[in-house]
Amino acid sequence: MSELLDARAATLLPDGEPLRRHDAAVFDLRRRRDAAVAALPDFEALRTHAQAIKTHTLDYLDAYLERFESQAAAAGAVVHWAEDGAAHNDIVHGLLRERGVRRVVKSKSMLTEECGLNPYLEARDLEVVDTDLGERIVQLGQELPSHIVVPAVHRSRAEIGELFHVHMQTPSGESDPVRLTEYARRDLRPRFLAAEAGITGVNFAIAETGTIVVCTNEGNADLGMSLPPLHIASMGIEKVIPTLADLATFLRLLARSATGQPITAYTSLVTGPRAGGELHIVLVDNGRSRLLANSTHRSSLACIRCGACLNTCPVYRRAGGHAYGQAVAGPIGAVLAPALSSQAEGRRLPLASTLCGSCSAVCPVRIDLHGQLLAWRRTRAHAGAGERVLQRAAAVVLGRAALLRAAGALVRLCWPLLARRWPGNPLGVWLLGRQLPAHPGASFATRYRRLKGSKR
Amino acid sequence: MSARDGVLARVRRAARHEVSHPGAFEPARMDSGWERFASTLHAVGGEPVGPVQSGDLSWALSELCADAGRVVMGPGVAQSLGPGPWEELPEGVSPQSLADVAVALLRGSIGVAENGAVALDGRHAPVRALPYLCERLILLLETSEIVPDMHQAIARMPPDATRFHHFYWISGPSKTADIEQTLVLGAHGPRSLAVVGIRDLQ
Numbered sequence: 001m002s003e004l005l006d007a008r009a010a011t012l013l014p015d016g017e018p019l020r021r022h023d024a025a026v027f028d029l030r031r032r033r034d035a036a037v038a039a040l041p042d043f044e045a046l047r048t049h050a051q052a053i054k055t056h057t058l059d060y061l062d063a064y065l066e067r068f069e070s071q072a073a074a075a076g077a078v079v080h081w082a083e084d085g086a087a088h089n090d091i092v093h094g095l096l097r098e099r100g101v102r103r104v105v106k107s108k109s110m111l112t113e114e115c116g117l118n119p120y121l122e123a124r125d126l127e128v129v130d131t132d133l134g135e136r137i138v139q140l141g142q143e144l145p146s147h148i149v150v151p152a153v154h155r156s157r158a159e160i161g162e163l164f165h166v167h168m169q170t171p172s173g174e175s176d177p178v179r180l181t182e183y184a185r186r187d188l189r190p191r192f193l194a195a196e197a198g199i200t201g202v203n204f205a206i207a208e209t210g211t212i213v214v215c216t217n218e219g220n221a222d223l224g225m226s227l228p229p230l231h232i233a234s235m236g237i238e239k240v241i242p243t244l245a246d247l248a249t250f251l252r253l254l255a256r257s258a259t260g261q262p263i264t265a266y267t268s269l270v271t272g273p274r275a276g277g278e279l280h281i282v283l284v285d286n287g288r289s290r291l292l293a294n295s296t297h298r299s300s301l302a303c304i305r306c307g308a309c310l311n312t313c314p315v316y317r318r319a320g321g322h323a324y325g326q327a328v329a330g331p332i333g334a335v336l337a338p339a340l341s342s343q344a345e346g347r348r349l350p351l352a353s354t355l356c357g358s359c360s361a362v363c364p365v366r367i368d369l370h371g372q373l374l375a376w377r378r379t380r381a382h383a384g385a386g387e388r389v390l391q392r393a394a395a396v397v398l399g400r401a402a403l404l405r406a407a408g409a410l411v412r413l414c415w416p417l418l419a420r421r422w423p424g425n426p427l428g429v430w431l432l433g434r435q436l437p438a439h440p441g442a443s444f445a446t447r448y449r450r451l452k453g454s455k456r
Numbered sequence: 457m458s459a460r461d462g463v464l465a466r467v468r469r470a471a472r473h474e475v476s477h478p479g480a481f482e483p484a485r486m487d488s489g490w491e492r493f494a495s496t497l498h499a500v501g502g503e504p505v506g507p508v509q510s511g512d513l514s515w516a517l518s519e520l521c522a523d524a525g526r527v528v529m530g531p532g533v534a535q536s537l538g539p540g541p542w543e544e545l546p547e548g549v550s551p552q553s554l555a556d557v558a559v560a561l562l563r564g565s566i567g568v569a570e571n572g573a574v575a576l577d578g579r580h581a582p583v584r585a586l587p588y589l590c591e592r593l594i595l596l597l598e599t600s601e602i603v604p605d606m607h608q609a610i611a612r613m614p615p616d617a618t619r620f621h622h623f624y625w626i627s628g629p630s631k632t633a634d635i636e637q638t639l640v641l642g643a644h645g646p647r648s649l650a651v652v653g654i655r656d657l658q
Binding site (some may be wrong): 290 | 458459460462463464466467468469470471472473474475476477478480481483484496499500551552555568570571572573583584585587588589605606607609610611613617618619620621622623624625626627628629630631632633634635636637638640642643644645646
């Protein structure tokens with residue numbers, strides 16, 4: 001039990017208004033998704049088709065990666081390979097250093113978050129400006145994105161106004177979203193025009209043509225990859241899809257699942273560099289090939305990062321993304337973290353789930369997310385010695401009615417102590433954001449007998 | 457061993473080469489008329505205009521661009537228009553020199569009824585940044601080029617489309633909802649997008 005109650009609990013969304021707002025905002029995305037899905041008669045068939053394309057692609061990933069590499073190179077792009085996040089950061093920094101680049105504009109990329117690219121470059125005296133509005137807000141606030149599609153969903157308009165006031169000298173107390181967006185636009189436009197390099201993520205990479213596809217609503221990635229002479233695109237190796245025709249299936253699913261839009265405002269297909277410019281594509285493994293070799297968990301590599309599982313998850317909605325402590329939060333974050341995260345706490349995330357299955361029901365590529373979470377728990381139960389002892393103890397107690405009754409009585413006895421915060425309380429950190437409910441005074445079995453007796 | 461060989465070797469060991477590709481998707485039949493396209497475009501924040509006869513195009517565009525400031529017209533538009541408040545996109549200019557463009561007038565190619573997207577072939581926007589730098593984007597679209605769904609839209613892309621470095625699908629103006637889910641148009645790129653339908657443009 002105490003495994004769940006690590007220091008991350010302190011980064012839970014506070015009770016009250018922030019929690020209510022967050023819950024409403026992300027569930028609104030879920031509702032918009034539902035409306036978009038209802039309007040498309042073949043949505044369920046599309047999900048099945050997308051899953052089949054991904055299953056096939058992962059099964060032939062070596063061939064598709066080689067095909068993508070040769071086609072991208074034929075179009076004039078330079079393809080780099082990185083074993084892990086550190087190697088990725090080193091390649092990107094090398095490209096920037098060789099060209100004397102000082103100013104970089106960046107669009108949203110969960111991969112570069114995973115690799116920790118921004119702090120790496122900033123420590124080497126580069127000016128890195130995140131240009132997606134939500135990413136810019138979390139960059140100014142010096143925090144991780146809390147959602148993969150709407151990174152600043154945990155922030156109120158007043159908090160954002162205050163951040164802009166401090167960092168961009170906007171009027172104090174301004175909290176109107178339209179005016180705040182306009183201030184950000186005016187602050188960022190000259191940075192786009194002056195940037196010497198643009199870094200973007202990649203939504204899909206087409207093996208057939210060597211094309212990278214970038215989807216945004218703001219158009220920031222497009223400015224970032226079309227104004228500076230150098231464009232660096234970072235992508236995980238699982239982003240490859242076979243053909244241009246396959247792209248249609250994913251484009252129909254991605255935005256509908258994410259925000260309920262029929263497609264993002266901008267879907268940009270880029271094959272090779274622009275005239276007089278350079279395009280470098282960095283293919284990153286960082287644990288993905290290991291995950292591919294794991295037959296139980298390889299399907300989690302099919303994820304297209306739409307965020308639908310976050311928006312519907314009762315744990316994510318109430319906890320907020322920062323509670324996960326990972327670049328990718330929510331159910332998919334909890335499924336990927338045990339395989340991809342370097343931090344030990346990432347491996348505990350599958351425990352923080354109700355296994356309600358809502359995530360699996362909305363996933364556009366039909367990843368069995370709650371099944372994956374359960375499978376990670378099983379792996380964990382068999383792996384750690386402490387965990388094994390705990391599981392065996394639980395089996396013993398749960399297997400003997402008398403022991404269970406005794407354990408229940410003991411917990412009821414200790415309840416007032418557990419519910420209060422005091423040094424040494426094993427629930428201490430957990431109680432920072434929550435309260436234990438009042439306990440019912442008697443076990444379920446006792447109350448059931450009483451009720452039955454009173455009815456007779 | 458290089459990083460490339462290391463990654464590929466591990467991927468090769470893990471790939472099983474068993475599951476075949478599912479083939480083409482058979483989409484449900486949907487309408488592809490201008491009306492459906494226009495109502496989807498409206499829903500994503502764009503302005504459908506027309507459709508107009510090609511003979512009326514010059515007049516319609518003059519109306520749309522009146523008092524707008526600098527109006528730049530891309531290739532493939534000029535031959536159908538007479539003189540007006542626009543200049544042709546100069547050749548070989550830097551994207552930075554287009555930072556003050558108020559309206560970009562570009563030729564779109566394929567319209568998608570299900571999502572309001574219009575294709576912008578790189579050949580019709582030789583300066584990649586132009587459709588994102590302008591305050592207002594106007595795309596011309598022949599109504600005969602509207603298809604019902606994204607599958608047919610991608611099938612219609614010219615075979616050499618991916619050899620011209622960039623090919624855009626644009627659905628509505630630039631937008632964001634990053635501040636408390638409030639929709640704001642014009643986050644970075646155009647604040648507005650008009651798609652002018654043309655019935656008989658050659």
